[in-house]
Amino acid sequence: xxxxxxxxxxxxxxxxxxxxxxxxxxxxxxxxxxxxxxxxxxxxxxxxxxxxxxxxxxxxxxxxxxxxxxxxxxxxxxxxxxxxxxxxxxxxxxxxxxxxxxxxxxxxxxxxxxxx
Amino acid sequence: xxxxxxxxxxxxxxxxxxxxxxxxxxxxxxxxxxxxxxxxxxxxxxxxxxxxxxxxxxxxxxxxxxxxxxxxxxxxxxxxxxxxxxxxxxxxxxxxxxxxxxxxxxxxxxxxx
Numbered sequence: 399x400x401x402x403x404x405x406x407x408x409x410x411x412x413x414x415x416x417x418x419x420x421x422x423x424x425x426x427x428x429x430x431x432x433x434x435x436x437x438x439x440x441x442x443x444x445x446x447x448x449x450x451x452x453x454x455x456x457x458x459x460x461x462x463x464x465x466x467x468x469x470x471x472x473x474x475x476x477x478x479x480x481x482x483x484x485x486x487x488x489x490x491x492x493x494x495x496x497x498x499x500x501x502x503x504x505x506x507x508x509x510x511x512x513x514x
Numbered sequence: 515x516x517x518x519x520x521x522x523x524x525x526x527x528x529x530x531x532x533x534x535x536x537x538x539x540x541x542x543x544x545x546x547x548x549x550x551x552x553x554x555x556x557x558x559x560x561x562x563x564x565x566x567x568x569x570x571x572x573x574x575x576x577x578x579x580x581x582x583x584x585x586x587x588x589x590x591x592x593x594x595x596x597x598x599x600x601x602x603x604x605x606x607x608x609x610x611x612x613x614x615x616x617x618x619x620x621x622x623x624x625x626x627x
Contacts, residue, residue, distance in 0.1 A: 441618035
């Protein structure tokens with residue numbers, strides 16, 4: 399079984415400040431981990447993914463995330479927030495299930511507000 | 515290359531009716547997955563189709579079904595609609611079955627009255 403916990407349903411930062419969105423996962427097998435962003439009235443866009451290669455993963459729009467196995471975490475960061483980063487962010491885990499298939503399990507999401 | 519398209523974008527139905535949603539994957543993608551997004555339950559996996567066969571299924575009642583055509587386009591059907599079926603239904607396509615990278619469409623917003 400696999401699960402994802404996103405700490406904080408709402409995060410507010412000032413423009414130019416550090417963005418830190420927290421994600422912890424649970425998986426009985428080595429997981430793949432993802433961060434997606436969703437803008438209003440749109441689908442999900444992949445920001446970055448971890449698939450057992452480098453533990454520090456760089457994504458689009460200046461975001462990056464670090465896989466920490468000992469902490470079962472995959473937190474998303476961006477050094478300097480931009481107004482256009484305001485959106486909802488989802489962490490997801492993909493692991494082999496009982497059927498031998500992978501399926502994405504999403505966290506509950508974190509809404510990021512960027513204050514001018 | 516065109517992205518994943520979903521039709522219609524918005525639907526309003528009444529309880530007891532049935533509905534069919536359509537998804538056209540990115541050209542060359544053979545796997546299509548469906549997700550339900552609600553404020554209360556978040557994003558939940560419905561099922562995945564590959565080569566016209568359902569290959570993986572989430573924990574939803576049998577009222578939710580789908581199919582995939584030979585051109586990889588997929589439809590999702592919900593019968594005997596309930597108020598709780600109101601949601602954003604997202605389709606995602608990927609190159610292969612269980613691929614670790616899925617591309618999402620804009621979704622179909624279903625409202626059940």
